[in-house]
Amino acid sequence: MSATPLASPVNSLVSEKTTLPPLLGASVAELTAWVQQQGQPAYRGKQLHEWIYQKGVRSLFDISVFSKQWRATVADVPVGRSTIHYRSVAPDGTVKYLLQLSDGEIVETVGIPTEKRLTVCVSTQVGCPMACDFCATGKGGYKRNLERHEIVDQVLTVQEDFQQRVSHVVFMGMGEPLLNTDNVLAAVRCLNQDVGIGQRSLTLSTVGIRDRISQLAEHHLQVTLAVSLHAPNQALREKLIPSAHSYHIEDLLAECREYVAITGRRISFEYILLAGVNDLPEHALELSKHLRGFQNHVNLIPYNPIAEVDYKRPSGDRIQAFVTVLQQQHIAVSVRYSRGLEADAACGQLRTKSPR
Numbered sequence: 001m002s003a004t005p006l007a008s009p010v011n012s013l014v015s016e017k018t019t020l021p022p023l024l025g026a027s028v029a030e031l032t033a034w035v036q037q038q039g040q041p042a043y044r045g046k047q048l049h050e051w052i053y054q055k056g057v058r059s060l061f062d063i064s065v066f067s068k069q070w071r072a073t074v075a076d077v078p079v080g081r082s083t084i085h086y087r088s089v090a091p092d093g094t095v096k097y098l099l100q101l102s103d104g105e106i107v108e109t110v111g112i113p114t115e116k117r118l119t120v121c122v123s124t125q126v127g128c129p130m131a132c133d134f135c136a137t138g139k140g141g142y143k144r145n146l147e148r149h150e151i152v153d154q155v156l157t158v159q160e161d162f163q164q165r166v167s168h169v170v171f172m173g174m175g176e177p178l179l180n181t182d183n184v185l186a187a188v189r190c191l192n193q194d195v196g197i198g199q200r201s202l203t204l205s206t207v208g209i210r211d212r213i214s215q216l217a218e219h220h221l222q223v224t225l226a227v228s229l230h231a232p233n234q235a236l237r238e239k240l241i242p243s244a245h246s247y248h249i250e251d252l253l254a255e256c257r258e259y260v261a262i263t264g265r266r267i268s269f270e271y272i273l274l275a276g277v278n279d280l281p282e283h284a285l286e287l288s289k290h291l292r293g294f295q296n297h298v299n300l301i302p303y304n305p306i307a308e309v310d311y312k313r314p315s316g317d318r319i320q321a322f323v324t325v326l327q328q329q330h331i332a333v334s335v336r337y338s339r340g341l342e343a344d345a346a347c348g349q350l351r352t353k354s355p356r
C-alpha cells in the first residue's frame with residue numbers, strides 16, 4: 001500500500017486539525033513519509049509505529065522518545081483511538097464494549113476469550129442497511145461506514161483491556177463489510193502487517209453483495225471468507241434477507257465458486273437455524289445439493305433471540321438431525337454455539353443500546 005492517504009494533508013495539518021487523517025491504520029512506510037514531511041529523521045517513523053501499535057499511545061504528546069518541542073507541535077494530530085463508553089462481561093468471560101468514536105457515534109465490539117485464543121468481533125459500520133429479519137443490528141437502521149482507524153482501534157482496545165494479544169479477528173459485528181470494502185481491506189492490511197495477526201486468523205463475513213466477492217478474490221488474500229447463506233433456496237432466502245430480492249442465490253453461489261477457484265481458499269457458509277423455518281431435514285438436503293463440488297464448510301448458528309421478532313431456536317435434537325443430513329451428504333459442518341448471550345453480545349444481538 002502506498003503512502004498517499006497521509007501524504008497531502010499532512011504538511012498543513014498541524015494548523016488545520018479538521019482535515020487530518022488519523023495516524024492509526026497507517027503503515028510504517030506511511031508514517032515514515034509523514035515524519036519526514038515534518039522535518040524529522042526517517043527512524044522516527046519506526047518509533048511512531050511502535051508507539052501506536054505496540055504501546056497503544058493515544059496522543060503524540062505522550063511519545064517520550066520525541067523531543068518536547070516537536071511533541072508540542074504535533075500534539076493535536078489525531079491518533080484515532082476511541083473511548084470505552086460501556087463495558088459488560090458475560091458469565092462465560094465474553095466482554096461486550098460500546099466504543100465512542102470521535103463524532104460521538106457508538107459501535108459495538110466483542111472480546112471472546114477461549115483457552116488458547118482471544119478473538120475480537122469487530123464492527124465495520126455504525127448500524128447496518130441490510131435489515132435481515134432476524135438481526136438486531138438491522139432493526140436499528142444505518143448511520144455510516146467506519147474508517148480504517150475505527151476498525152483497527154477496536155482490536156487494540158480489546159487487546160489492551162484483556163492485557164493479552166489478540167489472536168483472531170472476525171468481521172462479524174455491526175455492519176456489512178463488503179459495503180465498506182476499501183476501509184475493511186485497509187484494516188485487514190494493518191491488522192496483518194502492523195498489529196501482526198496472521199491473515200488466516202482473520203475472517204470476513206458477508207451477506208453477499210453482487211460482484212463484491214469476485215472483486216475480493218482479485219486481492220488473493222489468505223483471509224477466511226464467511227458467507228451468510230441462511231436458506232437453501234431463493235424463496236426462503238428472500239423472506240429472511242431483503243437484499244436477496246436483487247441478488248439471486250444461484251448468482252451468489254456462482255460468485256462463491258469463482259472465489260474458491262481463484263483463491264484456493266474454502267468458503268465458510270453461515271446458516272442460522274430458525275425453528276420450523278429453515279431447520280428441517282429437507283432444507284439440509286437441499287442445502288447440500290447447492291454445496292456439492294467445491295470446497296466449503298457449513299457453520300450452523302442456532303438463532304440467538306432478539307426482541308423484535310418471534311423466531312425460536314431449534315431443540316438440540318433438531319440441530320443434530322440437520323447436522324446428520326449434511327454429514328451424510330459429505331458436507332463439512334460445525335455448530336456455532338454463540339458466546340456472550342447473557343451480555344447481548346452474541347451473533348445478531350449487537351445494537352448500540354444503553355446499558356441496562
Ligand code: SAH
Binds near residue numbers: 173227304
Ligand atoms: N453483515 C455480515 C456480518 C453479520 S453478523 C453478514 O451478514 O455476514 C455475523 C453473523 O451473525 C451473520 O451470519 C448473521 O446473519 C448472523 N446473525 C444475525 N442475527 C443473528 C441472530 N439473531 N442469531 C444468530 N445469528 C445471527
